[in-house]
Amino acid sequence: MVIYMDVIWLLNFLADSLLLWITAIFLKRQVKIWKVLAGGLMGSCLILFALTPLASVASHPVMKMGISICMVLTVFGFKRFKSFLSCLLTFYFSTFLMGGILMGTHYFLTYDLKLRTAVSLEGLRGFGDPVSWLFVAAAFPIAWHFSRKRVEDLTISSIEYDVLIDVTIQINGLDLQLKGLIDSGNQLYDPISKTPVMIAAVSAFKDQLPEEILQLSDKNNNPIELADKIPEIWSEKMRLIPAKTLGANNRLHCAFKPEAIYLQMEDERKAVQKALIIFTDQELSSDGRFQCIVHPAIVEQAVVQTAS
Numbered sequence: 001m002v003i004y005m006d007v008i009w010l011l012n013f014l015a016d017s018l019l020l021w022i023t024a025i026f027l028k029r030q031v032k033i034w035k036v037l038a039g040g041l042m043g044s045c046l047i048l049f050a051l052t053p054l055a056s057v058a059s060h061p062v063m064k065m066g067i068s069i070c071m072v073l074t075v076f077g078f079k080r081f082k083s084f085l086s087c088l089l090t091f092y093f094s095t096f097l098m099g100g101i102l103m104g105t106h107y108f109l110t111y112d113l114k115l116r117t118a119v120s121l122e123g124l125r126g127f128g129d130p131v132s133w134l135f136v137a138a139a140f141p142i143a144w145h146f147s148r149k150r151v152e153d154l155t156i157s158s159i160e161y162d163v164l165i166d167v168t169i170q171i172n173g174l175d176l177q178l179k180g181l182i183d184s185g186n187q188l189y190d191p192i193s194k195t196p197v198m199i200a201a202v203s204a205f206k207d208q209l210p211e212e213i214l215q216l217s218d219k220n221n222n223p224i225e226l227a228d229k230i231p232e233i234w235s236e237k238m239r240l241i242p243a244k245t246l247g248a249n250n251r252l253h254c255a256f257k258p259e260a261i262y263l264q265m266e267d268e269r270k271a272v273q274k275a276l277i278i279f280t281d282q283e284l285s286s287d288g289r290f291q292c293i294v295h296p297a298i299v300e301q302a303v304v305q306t307a308s
Contacts, residue, residue, distance in 0.1 A: 008047055009044055009047045009048065012043070012044045012046075012047050013040050013041060013043075013044035014040070015040075016039065016040040016042075016043035016044055016071065017036050017037055017039070017040030018040075018098075019091065019094050019095050019098060020036045020039045020040060020071060020072075020075050020091065021036050022094045022098065023072075023075075023087065023090050023091045023094045024036070024075070024076075026090050026093070026094060027076075027086070027087060027090055028164075028289075029076065029289075031075055031076065035074060035075045036075055038074050038075075039071040039072070039074040039075040040071075042067065042070055042071050042074060043067055043068075043071050045067070046063075046064070046067060068088065068091065068092070069088065071091070072084070072087050072088045072091050075087075079286065079287055079288060080286050080287065083286065083287045163181060163182040163183075164179055164180065164181055164182075164289070164290055165179075165180050165182065165263050165264060165265050165294065165299075166178075166179060166180070166263070166264035167179070167180035167198075167261065167262070167263060167264075167292055167294065168260075168261070168262040168263075168264070169200070169258050169260075169261055169277065170258055170259045170260040170261070170262075171237070171256060171258035171259060171277070172233050172234060172237070172259075174205075174208050174209075176200070176204075176205050176208065178200060178204055178205075178290075178291040178292045179289065179290045179291055179292075180198075180263075180290055180291070180292045180293070180294040181284070181285070181289075181290040181292070181293055181294065182294045182296060182299055183293045183294065183295075183296070184296050186199065186293050186294070186295050186296070187295075188241070188278075188295065189297075190239055190241055190255065190276055191241070191242070193239075195257075195274050195275060195276050196274070196275055196276070196295035196297040196298050196301075197241060197255055197275070197276045197277070197278055197295060198261070198275055198276070198277050198278070198292055198293065198294055198295055198298060199277075199278050199280060199284065199292060199293040200277055200278070200279055200280070200291065200292040200293075201279075201280055201281070201282065201283060201284045201291045201292065202214060202217045202279050202280065202281055203281070203283060203291070204291040209279070210231060210234065212226065212229050212230050212231060212234070213230070213234060213279060214279075214281070215229075216230070216254045216279065217279040217280050217281045218281050219280070219281065219282065223240065223252050223253070223254045224252065234256065237256045237257045237258075238254055238255070238256055239254075239255045239256070239257065239276060240252045240253070240254060240255075241253045241254075241255050241276070241278070253278050254278070254279075255276035255277060255278045256276065256277050256278075256279070257275075257276055257277075258275070258277055260272070261275050261277075261298070263294075263298075263299065263302050265299075265302075268304050269304070270299075270302035270303060270304055271302060271303055271304075272298055272301065272302045273301060273302075273303065274301060275295070275298045
């Protein structure tokens with residue numbers, strides 16, 4: 001029998017890449033294709049080790065675990081341990097799920113009379129293999145708990161994804177592209193004009209903002225002391241809003257009125273007529289999934305943009 005290692009390696013490379021891509025879909029993450037391919041390439045290296053004296057090492061569970069961790073780090077990176085662990089467990093969930101589907105499909109389409117007879121005879125003997133029973137008894141609760149937690153995490157991720165929208169902010173010649181979270185807990189208004197306020201993290205576009213605006217976004221700075229240093233093009237759009245938010249109690253926040261805000265919701269692009277924006281240097285999402293918090297009133301008053 002002839003074994004074509006290049007074909008086997010290619011199949012494993014494609015399979016590993018597909019599993020990483022499916023993991024990204026489950027997590028509702030947008031990942032770059034080259035990272036997925038790099039992770040798949042890393043996983044397929046185990047096949048190449050089979051041709052070397054390291055074959056026994058490559059087949060060890062610790063080695064496989066290490067490669068899996070490297071694959072997940074390559075594609076999703078590391079921001080917090082909890083977020084990384086969720087990615088790793090979802091990757092294994094995807095692997096076991098796809099493996100089970102492939103195995104089930106194979107035995108569904110293949111009828112083996114000898115195998116069926118052997119199973120029947122084993123059943124007539126009573127309890128079957130004691131080792132198998134002990135394994136199933138120990139592994140079933142673990143597998144059930146693992147599957148339940150993964151499904152719960154995926155459900156929460158799906159709910160959060162449903163309230164994520166693409167936000168475009170146009171202000172003073174800047175075109176800021178953000179991912180926004182519609183948060184019903186955000187009830188921040190300008191007390192005078194009753195204009196709803198959106199909160200945006202400057203980390204996503206720090207290189208586009210003037211230094212004075214970046215200083216205002218720092219919660220440790222006093223906006224009153226920095227007001228005279230703000231460029232006129234920005235100061236004429238500025239409003240001071242007293243609020244208890246962003247980890248600060250009863251302080252003034254500098255909000256700005258943009259020329260336009262657009263919300264991409266499913267297949268519709270909506271324009272916002274009335275809104276203010278507060279820039280903050282704080283990270284609004286621990287895993288970087290969104291960069292701004294959208295006031296629900298902003299979404300409610302947005303109108304569908306028509307072609308003109």
